[in-house]
Amino acid sequence: MADNKDQSSKKPATQAVTGGRRKQWTGAVVNPPVWRASTHLYDSVADLRAGLSANEDGRFFYGRRGSPTQWSLAAALTEMEPGAAGTMLYPSGVSAIACAMLAVLKPGDEILLTDNSYDPSRSYADAFLKRMGITARYYDPMIGSDISSQFTDRTKAILLESPGSLTFEIQDVPAICAAAKQAGIVTLLDNTWATSRFFPAIENGVDISIVAATKYIVGHSDVMMGAATTHDKYWTRLRRTAQQLGQVVSPDDAYLAARGLRTLEVRLKQHEQSALEVAHWLKARPEVGKVLHPALPDCPGHDIWKRDFIGSSGLFSFQLTDGDEQSRTAFIDALTLFGIGYSWGGFESLALPVDPGKHRTATEWAMKGALVRLHIGLEDPDDLIADLAKGFEQFNRIAS
Numbered sequence: 581m582a583d584n585k586d587q588s589s590k591k592p593a594t595q596a597v598t599g600g601r602r603k604q605w606t607g608a609v610v611n612p613p614v615w616r617a618s619t620h621l622y623d624s625v626a627d628l629r630a631g632l633s634a635n636e637d638g639r640f641f642y643g644r645r646g647s648p649t650q651w652s653l654a655a656a657l658t659e660m661e662p663g664a665a666g667t668m669l670y671p672s673g674v675s676a677i678a679c680a681m682l683a684v685l686k687p688g689d690e691i692l693l694t695d696n697s698y699d700p701s702r703s704y705a706d707a708f709l710k711r712m713g714i715t716a717r718y719y720d721p722m723i724g725s726d727i728s729s730q731f732t733d734r735t736k737a738i739l740l741e742s743p744g745s746l747t748f749e750i751q752d753v754p755a756i757c758a759a760a761k762q763a764g765i766v767t768l769l770d771n772t773w774a775t776s777r778f779f780p781a782i783e784n785g786v787d788i789s790i791v792a793a794t795k796y797i798v799g800h801s802d803v804m805m806g807a808a809t810t811h812d813k814y815w816t817r818l819r820r821t822a823q824q825l826g827q828v829v830s831p832d833d834a835y836l837a838a839r840g841l842r843t844l845e846v847r848l849k850q851h852e853q854s855a856l857e858v859a860h861w862l863k864a865r866p867e868v869g870k871v872l873h874p875a876l877p878d879c880p881g882h883d884i885w886k887r888d889f890i891g892s893s894g895l896f897s898f899q900l901t902d903g904d905e906q907s908r909t910a911f912i913d914a915l916t917l918f919g920i921g922y923s924w925g926g927f928e929s930l931a932l933p934v935d936p937g938k939h940r941t942a943t944e945w946a947m948k949g950a951l952v953r954l955h956i957g958l959e960d961p962d963d964l965i966a967d968l969a970k971g972f973e974q975f976n977r978i979a980s
Contacts (some may be wrong), residue, residue: 592660592777593845599656600838604638605648614835615647635819637666644823649831653838657797657807661789663782665815668808668822669829673772673792674700676806678708680788681737683821684766684814687713690734694721694751695942696744698770702939705739718942722880724752728759735763740786741770742779743881746936746953747945748872748896750881753888757785766814772796772925777848778891782811788818795925796893799840799847803833847927847958851894854964855956861965862898867972867979869899869949894956895924897934900975903950907978908933912952914974917959917967924955929964931955 590598605612620640622628631641637651646654646669654667661667670676681704685691693705695718705716719730721744738760742751757767769786771779772795781789791797793805810818859873870878873896874885885892900908912920918931932953937945956964 801926
């Protein structure tokens with residue numbers, strides 16, 4: 581329906597609706613059908629052999645390289661990231677992070693990770709990469725351009741996460757990427773919180789932008805998927821590494837993710853609006869200390885968020901100043917509209933107890949009191965606030 585050039589002139593909401601819907605993939609219907617196939621057939625041996633020389637989406641080869649259902653989703657995500665050359669799809673966000681690291685690292689290298697990294701990213705770097713002879717070191721997420729002080733001759737990559745998905749510091753991504761580029765170091769960003777809609781990563785200097793598509797892209801809490809998008813310099817390495825590792829997503833999952841993508845714009849705006857309403861209400865509660873929401877002035881890196889981001893999503897944390905494990909548990913257990921579970925980005929609201937101190941090595945988590953992370957879904961915010969008020973009633977009974 582549209583190629584990358586056509587898409588670049590469209591506004592983001594239109595890109596989300598039209599991206600990847602090329603006529604040769606959709607035929608006479610609106611959405612690309614679900615192509616379930618392992619074997620792709622050729623008209624002749626000559627055609628089979630010719631297929632070996634072409635490795636790009638849009639060319640049938642074998643099921644592991646996808647079919648129109650997967651190609652369409654990958655094309656749509658690429659079209660939504662200004663400056664991108666291609667997107668690889670993975671069966672989870674962690675898989676996308678892991679495979680992207682492997683695409684740019686080799687034994688003897690070193691990778692720097694922000695100290696507010698998603699825990700599975702840390703455990704992968706500390707365990708799996710260590711077994712491969714790759715060293716992981718951590719840096720203060722607020723380091724900015726001073727990141728260059730952390731570089732050694734072995735430093736080959738930096739994994740950023742902005743904001744951190746527990747503590748929500750906003751990093752100076754353009755400054756870090758500029759320093760890395762000058763030193764010949766590749767930058768990878770976990771951009772799940774904002775997506776390319778609220779933070780166009782490659783346009784801001786990032787080499788490989790990664791999302792757990794499980795979250796806002798899918799949007800309905802029913803599919804696991806990851807995606808990594810990059811520019812020309814790293815596209816071939818990213819693609820070949822994924823293929824060598826046998827990474828592929830099912831066409832059924834790709835179909836559901838693409839269907840979710842079409843409503844990304846309206847969902848993100850509602851998540852943003854409702855989360856800000858709840859966050860401001862929490863700030864006024866006597867039981868709450870800090871509210872760690874990047875759009876609020878007292879969140880670390882707020883000025884950078886204001887400078888670089890187009891919006892905010894539905895995930896943030898808040899501090900129960902006098903809370904301990906027992907009272908925090910009572911608060912969360914009393915909630916009825918908030919589910920208790922991992923992940924976020926779906927239509928339902930979630931609450932999770934988080935303890936970031938145990939995941940820090942380069943910096944100390946000094947905030948006192950118990951921390952709760954909320955994902956604000958698509959319910960009416962008045963109902964969510966009423967539910968949280970009931971949680972505070974139970975919290976106060978236990979805390980007193």
